[in-house]
Amino acid sequence: MKINGLRALALASATSVAALAGSAANAVEIEYWQYFFDARVAAMEQLIENFQAANPDITVTMTHFPYADYRTKVAAAIPAGEGPDVVQLFYGWLNDYVQAELIQPLPADVFPAATIDEEFFPMVQAMKEGDQYWALPTAVRSLALFYNERLMEEAGVEPPTTLDELLAAAAAMTKRDGAGNITQVGMTAGMTAQDHHWWREGLVRQMGGEPYTDDYQTVNYNTDAGLKALEFYTDMFMGENPVTAVGFMDEPQAAFKAGLAGMHIDGSFRIGSLADIRGLKWGVTELPATADGVRSNYSSYWVNAITTKAEGEKYDAAVKFMDYVSSDEAMQIWLDVVGELPAKPSVGMTEENANDPVFGPFIRGLEYAHTTKFADESGQRQLMVEMVERMQLEGMSAADSIAIAAEAEQKLLDEYYGE
């Protein structure tokens, strides 16, 4: 009897759930996943609210995880059919997801490749295969030079616009104690932070090189340009009058936050954490150009994609949602709430945004930014770190060290692309 009672209860609840689902007529519920970061979640909540107001028959549920677990959780959930319909991924992971057939291409009628090519900043084309886009970003990031206004004033220098001015300003802001130990750096350095991007897509290109060829499958920085870029970089801390020290105050951004570094290259995502530092007066300027005015920058982004789990009406809802989060309106909200840069010039290059004292330098940098297609970002960064360490700790020449790095990175790329 008891068992029968339980069964009846289960049946009753099942029917009531069914009734509940039925009463919402043809409501579709889709699931969206991203990693947890306060401002990103707040911005997405706002976007979802706007989207649901415009599409009352669609409900979007957002799930977020701490960044540390995000990649593994997404990777485990989607193949198990438990995951999201629309998912946020780092652009560098896309290849793995495409190959594993976990995401599906965006429909060409809503997202025609030609229009996207025209409307978005050019680095977004890394998401295109043939004439189909696999994913689109709402916002993008680029690098710029942060400077400490107080230290600049004290040393009597202006924010640099060229690499030579950068070195001169850094030298003016470097301080030493009686024994010659650096107690304040003119400029931060460390391949472990953002410098490996600055070196690859910035310095190497500015010296006239091209870091990779063959769609980032062939290493191409073991050249004169690469060598010049490496020597420029290492001279900052290994030259006769070093203006920086690797590992100063443990990490570059800490030194800058503490007010003991004159300048610091970092991404637009750093703006938020610098805004709250008391007593730190800072400004931003574009990455310095060469004497001939050549500029180059690195850009990265997170994209939204539709997973293979979304089918039928959920797929249609997911497409509508993708369309909204890639719209101009969504990009402006994302900029205002998160501080990440719009992915379209039509939003980014507005008079107001492009001349913003903080966002402006980053947004202007997008026009000449390149996006590295990484096979294994941390692995490839590690090779840059070691390239400098071999020179600094083992006294190897720049030419030998860059050759070892290029060979090792080529091997990594070959393994990844399965050659």
Add this chain to the structure above:
Amino acid sequence: MKLYRDLTIRQKKIVWAWGFLAIPVLFYCVVRFYPTGNAILISFQDWNLLGARTWTGLDNYKKLFGDPVFWKVFKNTFVYLLLGTPVSLVISFVIAYHLDKIRFMHGFLRMLYFLPFMTSAVAMAWVWRWFYQPVPIGLFNNFLASIGIPQISFLNSTSNALPSILAPAVWAGLGFQIIIFMAGLRAIPKSYYEAARIDGVSTWTVLWEITLPLLKPTIVFIVVFSSIGFLRIFDHVYNMTTQNPGGPLNATKPLVLMIYQTAFSSFDMGYAAAQTVVLFLVLLAVSLLQLRIMRDR
């Protein structure tokens, strides 16, 4: 029910024994043996956690034995073991030996030595990491600079980094080893020492002929215990070198950290599993060797 009633007492005892044993056995099968078997299986496959697993035969192992980083890491792991175990053994014995002799503030001193063992390894690693920084924030280097001695690169050096990381790891484990040694010392019957005193034997002879031989089981236990600990060292290394894990130039990277990086930052599960199998075999060999020594006693 009837089946159980028909059993003899002896058989019932067996049923009960297995009834209780079933829980840990099941637990072990699910959380130990199944993943272990699976890891061995994955080590023969290529898998990035997303796509399908494909068989690659011995490729992962071939890659492993041809990888200079692996051999560097393998060597580091044994440097941690061969440097860490004897050093911590000698220091903890010396401290325990003398601590055992004093009565004044005995409990307080013992607490001081034991405290690091109870501290979180992560917190400790970060504090030591800051101690080791160059001027203007590093405690040690600020001190050196203030008395006019050139700075020492503790962590940013291929030769100093490993001992610098090992030092706090040894210090953290001391408390436990001291307590075990003191228990061992207390367990030696007083009558041996009294007999030695009557015979007028020197302190050194007492130490060599009575204390150390009778401490052998304690020493073997500590050696086994700390060897496994040093072979699996991870938290100290990872937290003291987070931006460049195991660096500079892999000078501090132990096997466990290499496995972690291969699996969760390069997402090369097959290769990571192959490394795990090698670590497993090393741990097995070391443990079996030490168990043999213990049996010889």
